[in-house]
Amino acid sequence: MNTTLSKNYEPGQVEESWYAHWEQKGYFRSKPDGRPPFTVVIPPPNVTGVLHMGHTLNETVQDVLVRHARMSGFNACWVPGSDHASIATEAKVVQMLEKEKGIKKSELSRPEFMKYAFEWKEKYGGIIYHQIKKLGCSVDWDRVSFTMDDHYYAAVIKVFVDLYEKGLIYRGARMINWDPSAQTALSDEEVEYRDIQGHLYYVRYQVTGTDEYITIATQRPETIMGDTAVCVNPTDERYAHLKGKTIIVPLVNREVPIIFDEYVDPAFGTGALKVTPAHDINDYNLGLKHGLPTIDTLNADGTLSAAAQVFVGMDRFEARKAAVAQLRAEGSLVKEEEYSTRLGFSQRTNAVVEPRISTQWFVQMRHFADLALEAVTSGEVKIHPEERFLATYKYWLENIKDWCISRQLWWGQRIPAWYDADGKFVVAATADEAIAKFKEQHNIDHSPLTIRQDEDVLDTWFSSWLWPIEVFNGITQPGNPDINYYYPTNVLVTGQDIIFFWVARMIMAGQEYKNQRPFEHVYFTGMVRDKQGRKMSKSLGNSPDLLDLIDRFGADAVRFGILISSPAGNDLLFDDSSCEQGRNFNNKLWNALKLVKMWEGRQATDGSIADSRLPFAVEWFGQRLAQVKAQVEDLYKGFRLSEALKTVYSLIWDDFCSWYLEWVKPGFEQPIDNAVYAKTIEYFSELMQLLHPFMPFITEEIYHQLAERTDDLCVKQFTKGAPADASVLAQGSLLQDAISALRDARVKNNLKPKDPVTASIQTDARSQFAPIAAILGKQVNAEVQFVDDAVPGAITVVLGTQKFYLSSEQAVDTGVQKEQLLKDLEYHRGFLASVEKKLGNERFVANAKPDVVDAERKKKKDAEEKIEAIEKSLALLG
Known part of the structure; x- marks a missing residue:
């Protein structure tokens, strides 16, 4: 813990060290144990480049969910990895060879080309994993998977052979989509139609x-x-x-x-x-x-x-x-x-895609489509947000076509079909198995038999549809402890653009090979667009570099920026200003830390300080914290993470920094009450825990700066408390409104903040004001008293049905007061008229729910009381 805090928060000084600390402690590693698992598999990014802003959003959302689960008692397991992306990667490797080495693909043997492709994978896979670490993602690095790993390759081949033997894969000449640039077949889903x-x-x-x-x-x-x-x-x-x-x-x-x-x-x-x-x-x-x-x-x-x-x-x-x-x-x-x-x-x-007749390998999809449709329509797999994507999902599956799975490439899993000199073929995992099948199926008894393997590879999606299963070796080692513990996974977070390419097909594979869903929830993020509404892409040059953003703003600020802009399932407009907002929030937290640290060592040594304002401030914020904790848990359940972040942000910025710390702040060079200081540290620590899944680095740093710790926030467990006390929260809201209204009245009447005034409260609910009167007086620099009647010549402030009178030795311009009261009166009369019109509508009263009608009647009564209070105040002014 540093004793001297920098002027502003410096993310570069803390992020790398904290990530290294978490890794060294093994917080992200997961092994099966007695806790309930919370499993997430990363949508494997293609090894064709670096993470873009869509990935940034996706990985941040997953990390928020995983960290929250880890801090909620679950055995969180987040599996990282990457996809070989056959068409895109082969195209990149071919371009690289021609540009950097002057080599054409046609000049290389297949093994030579594969060597260069794996070198590409090592280079760009390493860059991607570095970016994931810099973003703060708490993945289990012991479980990194790649769709061309030996066991994964074997799983893909095993599934192909199995489906062929079941009659669900066939070979034939069909009209297919042909990519003349990559010189390979495409599935229908890989064709994008544009109006030209x-x-x-x-x-x-x-x-x-x-x-x-x-x-x-x-x-x-x-x-x-x-x-x-x-x-x-x-x-x-x-x-x-x-x-x-x-x-x-x-x-x-x-x-x-x-x-x-x-x-x-x-x-x-x-x-x-x-x-x-x-x-x-x-x-x-x-x-x-x-x-x-x-x-x-x-x-x-x-x-x-x-x-x-x-x-x-x-x-x-x-x-x-x-x-x-x-x-x-x-x-x-x-x-x-x-x-x-x-x-x-x-x-x-x-x-431009060409329709072309070609002999290819296909999967019969009706069988699989029925499996995937049932899993979602039955509610076994829940889509979020459902209202946007369920109908689209159902339409595609109900109108599905057979899936062309062969690609005329070298990079990928090679199709396990074997041909003899006459063109007859068998499907087998290895050449030895193929020879045995040839002899059995075609009555060939001579030896040796010369066979050759199919030159084509399988569609990338034919490997990635096994991702939630085979990252746990569920195809190659069915029944192993990991697959039994971690499968099915809890939630898949992905982009809406691959709902058919990947999501539906993973459900198909899960139902076929595990007889159960691969995940319980699917959360679709929106597309990341620039402030002009254009999809971010390298070709437009409008997608910022993730590492550059982190260098400029810090990982927490970038995470904040992309999440605060991201309504559930909807496209989001992103630019640097949202990261600046995140940076400002970091500095707000840091300044709050410095303020509280200033009180360290200034606690009263002779017992508590007699200050009537402190008990309410402490109690109120405790209830407000309990209220927000419950709200945030509900938002997590609904995958409304942007709303959850905004709720926590408002709690910290407004309620904690702007209200609570001001209410309990001691006078200049005065000591602070011991109990209040202890509670403030406790509240600040709980706020950092609540915020941690969203902004892990600064919260861990502040948590350790607040006090000497033997634990880490990263794995600190959330605790459940009693429901918030609504009456205390209502008093807090009343206090905030009263402070704001009286400060506004001082400004409008040219009363300087240091000018002493008397605040007289005329109310039928003195018990509500008694606990907050001391805070009110301190915050508006006024002596507070209660009165039964109006105070002549005073500034009148109407707040709901309550009336406040500010008295000052200075002369007050009653014209200003009257003008404001007349504006308020006009507004409330208009509001009352609109409510009365609604209640006068017989159809509304007859058809609306009783609680809705009751709410309108309450609005009518409140408006009438406010109008009466304002009219009385105007009468006093003459």
Whole structure:
């Protein structure tokens, strides 16, 4: 404990030492014991960079919940880790190799590339973990997990084999989403649709052997070379005479049939549709229905293939320009016009996604969707805030599609499928198991058998859906002590943008492999946006660097700043000013500490000081503290953490610093009552305990500065006290209101704070004022007395039904008083009129709940009493 306190709080001097102390004490480590567990698994950040402000919010919320649980008697276990993020990380590694080493991926073997990828993981995983420590997160560092750890890899492979053997995984050629930049398949959920301004091109196709043309409207003229039909509606009389005819595809002069199908809307565009089965899901389905050939005119990298016949090797968007130019030159382009459309982009690379027919691995999702839907609709898993996300969750699961889980990458868990020279395959965890299955399933008895493993890896989400289970080795070592103790976890804190990618799928995996939910609660944080409302991103350059913020403001101030801005489940606007508010709060706490430390050694040595104001001040704040403790516990239960922080902030800033410390502060160089000093230290310590989950560093520091300690706040247990005394709280509120009103009256009447005055109280409830009269007099520098009648010539202050009269030797301008009283009278008359109107509404009185009607009647009575008191005061002024 330092004996000399700095002028302002210096976070850099205390944060690192306290975190090291907590780690050295092992406070964050968890082992199964007799206490109830409180388990949280960190949403593993991708090893593609550093934590952004969304992570900062997420980790802070989790730390608040974990610290609160640890201090509430739970065995808190918070598991940290990171995700390999196959598409994003491979793209970053490929860019790094080309930029820094001049190496292309194609020049490396798979093992060589994996070596560089793991080096990337070590570098950026280390940065992420350093940031988590700097933020003060109380994670169990002995349990760090990575989705490519050996045991985790084995778990993913085990699950794949199991689901395949259950018939829930299959391999087939389907129309999928293709990312030409990453050159891999994507699931439907990895495609982000945006409204863009494009062009619609009207192209005429000649009916074979005639001078007649059909005009087609298309957004993608570069796919014309893949057309294998033109389709019209069978009810469309404009085209009825063309049944059985063919048509010539421009650019490639291919003769294709004119087909008829109800799918085409005669009223849309020209009523005729070009059918390109290889490049549109609806066209693909039409092609299957009508037996049309499929011509894939695109290569994996988005350039035109040899099948296109023209513009071969040209990028798809350059080919679009070339196709338009040639169509125009041939006289086939009728017109072009601007057109608003929705286009799919890869969430990982931002490339425009291409529909493509490809042989991939899929999970049948109806079985899993039913499991995940039941878990939430039954209330087994509770979503917070429910009103925002439950309907969306249900809609997605009710309309789910099969999940494409194969990715054409090297970084990730390699699909455990094995092929022989003829293309036959088996699914097995190892090559030896595969050979045994080949011999069993295909009656192969010769040896040796040459097989090769599938080149693709699994979708990242196929590994992360096992996260709450396999961080405790629940797949690879089912029934081990950790999985039995810590699973299911208590709460998952995550962003709303991965409700389907991750949350729903973890519920599916939990139900499938543990036959129970993976967590009891899901708390969705909002998106972090800048003060202009834009989502924070590196591309916009509007996302601050976390370590820079911590260096400038301190970790506690950053935690305060992001939480105070964060209403439950809603997006939040964040800028540095909220961190400045946190820093100011730190300094407020520090100044309060310095004030209280000034009283140390100034306690009265000859017993308690006879001061009638002290017992009430001490009792009132004790009741106020009890009230807020109960409120904060309720807010924790509802995951309303921003409100909880604001409640504690107000208790400390307003009630403790602005009121309580002022009420008990001794006069200049006077000693302080022993009992009051002891209680003040006790209250300050309890406030730091209440605030600790939100701002752990400064609270631990102040806790130890207040007194010599043998314990640490980090693990100090909360205690439950008796409910707050409402009558004492009401007296405290009355005292605060009276002080504010009388100080305001002094200012308005030009009475300086040092000018002595007499405060006469006219009230029917003298017993309420008796315990607080001494504090009131000291706070407004007045001699307090009670009177039965109005005091002529005094300044009149009406507070509810109470009246105060300030008398001074100085002359008082009654005009100022009268003006204020008239304003108050006008306000209360207007308020009374609005209440009477509501009570005069028969429908309201008949339909409203009785307690609501009673409340309105009470408002009416109170307003009438206030009006009567003001009118009497005005009468005295003449």
